[in-house]
Amino acid sequence: MVSIEKILTARVYDVANHTPLDMAPLLSQRLGNRVLLKREDLQPVFSFKLRGAYNKIFHLSDEEKARGIIAASAGNHAQGVALAGAGLGIKSVIVMPRTTPDIKVKAVRRLGGKAVLHGDSYDEAYAHAMELAAEEGFTFIHPFDDPLVIAGQGTVAMELLQQHPDPIKAVFIPVGGGGLIAGMASYIKALRPDIKIIGVEPDDTPTLYSALEHNRRVTLKEIGLFADGVAVKQIGKTTFPLAKKYVDEVVLVSTDEMCAAIKDIFEDTRSMMEPAGALGIAGLKKYVQATGVKNETLIAINSGANMNFERLRHVTERAEVGERREALLAVTIPEEPGSFKKFCRTIGNRGITEFNYRYSDARDALVFAGIKLTGGDEEREALISELREKSYPVLDLTDNEVAKVHLRYMVGGHAPDIADELVYRFIFPERPGALLKFLTAMGHRWNISLFHYRNHGSAHGRILVGIQVPVGERREFRASLKNLGYQHWEETDNPVYKLFLS
Numbered sequence: 001m002v003s004i005e006k007i008l009t010a011r012v013y014d015v016a017n018h019t020p021l022d023m024a025p026l027l028s029q030r031l032g033n034r035v036l037l038k039r040e041d042l043q044p045v046f047s048f049k050l051r052g053a054y055n056k057i058f059h060l061s062d063e064e065k066a067r068g069i070i071a072a073s074a075g076n077h078a079q080g081v082a083l084a085g086a087g088l089g090i091k092s093v094i095v096m097p098r099t100t101p102d103i104k105v106k107a108v109r110r111l112g113g114k115a116v117l118h119g120d121s122y123d124e125a126y127a128h129a130m131e132l133a134a135e136e137g138f139t140f141i142h143p144f145d146d147p148l149v150i151a152g153q154g155t156v157a158m159e160l161l162q163q164h165p166d167p168i169k170a171v172f173i174p175v176g177g178g179g180l181i182a183g184m185a186s187y188i189k190a191l192r193p194d195i196k197i198i199g200v201e202p203d204d205t206p207t208l209y210s211a212l213e214h215n216r217r218v219t220l221k222e223i224g225l226f227a228d229g230v231a232v233k234q235i236g237k238t239t240f241p242l243a244k245k246y247v248d249e250v251v252l253v254s255t256d257e258m259c260a261a262i263k264d265i266f267e268d269t270r271s272m273m274e275p276a277g278a279l280g281i282a283g284l285k286k287y288v289q290a291t292g293v294k295n296e297t298l299i300a301i302n303s304g305a306n307m308n309f310e311r312l313r314h315v316t317e318r319a320e321v322g323e324r325r326e327a328l329l330a331v332t333i334p335e336e337p338g339s340f341k342k343f344c345r346t347i348g349n350r351g352i353t354e355f356n357y358r359y360s361d362a363r364d365a366l367v368f369a370g371i372k373l374t375g376g377d378e379e380r381e382a383l384i385s386e387l388r389e390k391s392y393p394v395l396d397l398t399d400n401e402v403a404k405v406h407l408r409y410m411v412g413g414h415a416p417d418i419a420d421e422l423v424y425r426f427i428f429p430e431r432p433g434a435l436l437k438f439l440t441a442m443g444h445r446w447n448i449s450l451f452h453y454r455n456h457g458s459a460h461g462r463i464l465v466g467i468q469v470p471v472g473e474r475r476e477f478r479a480s481l482k483n484l485g486y487q488h489w490e491e492t493d494n495p496v497y498k499l500f501l502s
Contacts, residue, residue, distance in 0.1 A: 001147075001186075001241075001242070002147050002150045002151050002154065002182065002183060002186045002242065004186070004187060004190050004191075006147065006148070006151040006154075007151045007154035007155060007157075007158055007183065007186070007187050008158065010051070010055045010148075010151045010152045010154065010155050011054065011055050011058045011059070011152075012050075012051040012054055012055055012152050012155050014054065014058070014087065015044065015050055015054050015083055015084065015087060016043060016044075016050055016051050016054065016155070017042060017043055017044065018159055019038060019039045019040055019042050019043065019156075019159065020039050020042070020163075021036050021037070021038050021039070021159075021160060021163040021164055021299070022036065022037045022039055022269065023035070023036060023037075024036065024037050024264075024265075024268040024269070024281075025268060026264070026267055026268045027264055027268055027281070027285075031284075031285065031288045031298075032288075032294045032295065033169075033288060033293060033294060033295065033296050033297070033298050034295075034296070034297045034298065035281075035284065035298050035299075035300070036164065036297065036298070036299045036300070037265070037268070037269065037280075037281070037299075037300055037302050038156060038159075038160055038299060038300070038301045038302060039269075039271075039302050040156060040277075040301060040302055040303050040304065041271055041273060041277055041302045041303070041304060041305035044083065045076065045079035045080055045083055045107065045111070045306075046076075046079075046304060046305040046306050047076035047079065047080070047229075047277070047303060047304035047305070047306060048076075048153060048156055048180060048301070048303050048304070049073075049076040049077040049079065049080040049143070049304070050079065050080030050083055050084065051080070051152040051153055051155055051156065052077075052080070052143075052144075052146075052148070052149035052150065052151075052152035052153045052179055052183070053071075053077055053080030053081045053083075053084050053141060053143075053149065053152070054080065054083070054084040054087075054152065055148050055149065055151060055152030056141055056142075056146055056148040056149045056152065057069060057081070057084040057085065057088060057090065057141060058084070058088065059148055060139060064139040065088065065090050065139070067137045067138055067139050068090060068091035068092065068093065068136070068137075068138050068139065069081060069085055069090055069091070069092050069093070069138060069139050069140075069141050070092070070093045070094070070095070070129050070132055070133050070136075070138035070139070070140055070141070071092070071093075071094045071095070071129065071140070071141045071142075071143065072094070072095045072096075072122060072125040072126040072128070072129035072130075072143065073094055073095075073096060073122070073125070073143050074096065074097055074100050074104070074122050074125075074228045074229055074231055075096060075100045075101060075104025075105070075107075075108075075228065075229065075306055076104070076229055076303075076304050076306060077141075077143035077144075078094040078096055078104065078108045078113065078115070079104065079107050079108055079111060079113075079306075081094055081113065081141050082094060082107075082108045082111035082112055082113030083111050083112075085112065085113060086111055086112035086113075091114075092112070092113040092114065093113065093114045093116060093129075093132065093138060094108050094113050094114070094115055094116065095116045095117075095118050095125045095126075095128050095129040095132065096108070096115055096116070096117055096118075096125055097117070097118070097119050097120055097121055097122060097124065097125045097228070097231075098117045098118070098119065098120055100117070100228060101228065101274075101306060101307070101308040101311070102308055103306055103307070103308050103309075104306050105117070107306070116128070116132075120225075121223060121225075121231060121232075121233070122231055122232045122233075123232065123233050123234075143177060143179065144176065144177030144178055144179030144180075144182075144236050144239055145177060145178075145179070145236035145237055145238045145239060146179075146238065147238060149179050150179050150182045150183040150186075150238065150239065150242070151183060152183070153179050153180045153182075153183035153184065154182075154183030154184055154186055154187045155183075156180065156183070156184055156301065157171075157183065157184035157185075157186075157187035157188045158187055160184075160188075160299065161187075161188065161191060161192060164297070164299070166297070167194075167297060168192070168195045168297045168298075168299060169195070169196060169293065169296035169297055169298055170195065170196035170197070170198050170248075170284075170287070170296075170298055170299070171184070171188065171195060171196070171197055171198065171298075171299045171300075171301070172198050172199075172200055172251070172279075172280040172281070172283045172284045172287070172298070172299065172300045172301065173185075173197065173198070173199055173200065173280060173301050173303075174199075174200055174201075174229075174230060174276055174277070174279035174280055174301060174303045175199040175200060175201045175207065175208045175230060175235075175243075175250070175279075176205075176207070176229060176230030176231070176232050176276065177207070177230075177232045177234075177235060177236045177239060178207075178208060178235045178236045178239030178240060178242075178243050179236065179239055180301070180303065181197070181199050181208070181239070181243055181247060182236070182238070182239040182242035182243055182246075184197070184301075185197045185242060185243065185245075185246035185247055186242055186246060188246075189245075189246045196248045196249065197246055197247050197248050198247070198248060198249045198250070198251060198283060198287060199243065199247050199249070199250040199251070199283075200250070200251050200252075200253060200279040200280055200282060200283030200284075201230065201250060201251075201252055201253075201279070202224050202226065202227045202230065202252070202253060202254075202255070202258065202275075202279070203224075203252040203253060203254050204222075204223065204224030204226075204255075205220065205223040205224045205227065205230060205231055205232070206220070206250075206252055207220060207230075207232055207233070207234060207235045208235050208240075208243055208247070208250050209250040209252055211234075211235045211240055211243075211244075212243075212244065212247075212250060217234055217235055217237065217240050218234065218235075219233050219234045220233045220234070224255070226255050226258065226275050227258060227274075227275040227276040227279065228274075228275070228276065229274060229275070229276030229277065229303070229304055229306075230276045230279065249287075251283035251286050251287055253279065253282040253283055253286055254322065255275075255318060255322075256318045256319075256321045256322030256404075257282045257285070257286065257322045258275045258278050258279065258282050258322070259275075259314075259315045259316075259317075259318035259319040259321075259322045260282070260285075260318075260319045260320075260322030260323040261273070261278035261279070261280075261281040261282035261285065261322075262275065262278045262315050262319065263315070263316075263319040263323070264278075264281055264285070264323075265278055265281055265302065271302075271305060272305060272307050272312070273302055273304065273305050273307065274304050274305055274306050274307040275307075275315075276303060276304055277302055277303045277304035277305055277306075277307075278302070279303070280300030280301045280302065280303065281300045281302075283300070284298050284300045317404075318404065320353070320372075321398060321404065324373065324376040324377055324380070325372060325373050325374070325376075326353055326370055326371065326372060326373060326398070327370070327371045327373055327380040327383065327384075327396070327398050328354075328368070328369070328370055328371075328396075328397040328398045328400070328403055328404065329368075329369050329371065329383075329384070329387075329394055329395065329396060329397060329398075330366060330367070330368055330369075330394070330395040330397055330403075331343065331366075331367045331369060331387060331392050331393070331394050331395075332364050332365070332366055332367075332392065332393040332394075333364070333365050333367055333392065334363070334364065334365070335363055335364055335365045335447075336447070337445065337446065337447050339365070340357075340439050340448055340451070341436070341439045341440060343367070343392070344435065344436050344439060345436075346386065346387060346390055346392070347369075347371060347383070350371050350372050350373070350383070351371070351372035352369065352370065352371060352372070352435055352453065353370035353371065353372055354368070354369065354370030354453065355367065355368075355369050355370070355435070355451060355452070355453040356368040356369075356451070356452050356453075357448070357450065357451040357452075368397075368403075371383065380396070380398065384396055415449065415450075415501075415502075418449055418466075418468065419468065420468045420469055420470050420471065421449050421450070421466045421467070421468055421469075421492075421502070422466065422467050422468075422469050422474070422477075422490065422492050423450065423464065423465070423466045423490070423491045423492045423494070423497050423501075424464075424465055424467070424481070424488050424489065424490055424491060424492075425462070425463070425464055425488065425489045425490075425491050426438070426462070426463040426464075426465065426486050426487065426488045427462055427486065427487040427488075428463070428486040428487070435453065437484075438463070438484065438486065441480055441481075441483070441484040445473075446467050446468060446469050446473075446477060447467070447468045448465060448466065448467055448468075449466040449467065449468050450464070450465060450466030450501060451463070451464075451465050451466070452464045452465075464491070466501070
């Protein structure tokens with residue numbers, strides 16, 4: 001077990017920072033509670049993991065240090081081991097899953113560690129690391145299942161209680177193998193047993209949740225990879241008894257909820273968490289929604305910020321859905337001039353984040369639409385009811401994974417029977433009514449046969465549109481575009497259109 005004495009005497013501050021406990025004013029106001037963030041993302045390696053890694057490596061015997069050290073990690077523990085090894089003059093090898101974000105692999109190498117990529121999960125990397133340890137004689141540094149590692153992570157709680165001696169309702173802690181929550185819970189419950197300890201896990205990797213449910217450690221058949229920092233199949237042998245004893249509850253959150261939490265933290269701190277690093281806030285928000293708790297102090301651990309820049313596209317796409325600020329709908333509208341305009345009027349003043357359409361037949365058109373919401377699920381349900389009352393067949397795709405990951409980028413296709421189609425690209429100012437103004441300019445005279453619009457969060461919207469315009473009416477059509485005043489370019493001869501859409 002991990003004693004308070006081991007946490008109090010843990011050797012971490014040779015490399016670790018005392019991280020701040022910051023107020024999250026926007027979240028606090030929105031949730032009706034005092035929300036605080038323990039900023040472990042501000043460590044030298046942008047994660048709490050160097051605490052446990054350094055404490056373990058510092059206490060190795062001279063003989064163990066001389067053999068060199070090896071670890072298996074999805075990235076954050078790896079950086080801690082590499083930093084500790086470099087600081088103590090010890091050779092370090094880290095086996096990382098091939099799915100590890102590139103930013104973490106480069107960081108390990110920059111810190112002086114040798115990164116070996118193997119397998120698609122932590123467990124596969126772990127097995128390979130154990131093989132190398134046996135073959136080469138390396139000393140293995142476990143990322144969570146070791147008393148000295150757990151004690152090092154427990155120093156996060158030591159700082160937290162020093163920083164906030166006043167009442168705390170609950171602390172929300174990300175869970176992977178359990179090292180952080182085991183160390184923190186051991187310390188907090190010893191000194192402040194009134195504080196709730198709430199673990200937070202991805203709903204596709206419920207290691208602690210499943211273990212508590214079955215009253216034993218469970219090996220998951222499959223795990224999610226989005227939150228790679230907690231992507232392990234089984235809670236630790238040493239960490240589970242501590243978690244079982246001290247953890248009050250485990251909250252499971254979705255990918256969309258993690259993305260929304262990343263956005264929330266960014267808006268309050270201007271810092272970008274990795275998915276696992278935002279688990280604490282995602283769980284805190286879900287807990288508030290489920291319990292209705294008000295006017296309490298709630299603390300989330302921002303555990304890491306090693307995010308690949310390329311992943312931000314996915315995060316931004318999913319954050320609005322995760323916050324229930326966007327509805328994704330498939331709506332059938334009549335294939336006739338003016339039908340787009342009528343549909344937009346039914347939507348009202350709500351912002352449109354995405355609009356995909358392609359002519360299919362002479363009767364009906366299927367539209368894939370992203371629509372901004374301010375009232376969450378209640379507004380989404382009311383909008384769907386309103387559309388159905390006006391005889392629009394509607395399929396709600398907001399929670400459909402295939403639609404969110406694939407369909408929204410695949411709407412379109414060839415239309416071999418369509419005649420007189422021109423294709424134009426437009427840029428127009430992104431403001432309420434801009435899209436309706438565009439459709440009004442098209443009028444009832446020319447049929448829109450292709451439409452793709454996406455809101456990128458910039459000051460301008462971008463549209464690719466196909467319009468059926470007979471040859472004899474094209475001069476008049478072009479005059480209407482000039483009067484519209486939006487920048488535009490004809491793309492009818494663009495090879496992409498000819499290959500994929502014509």
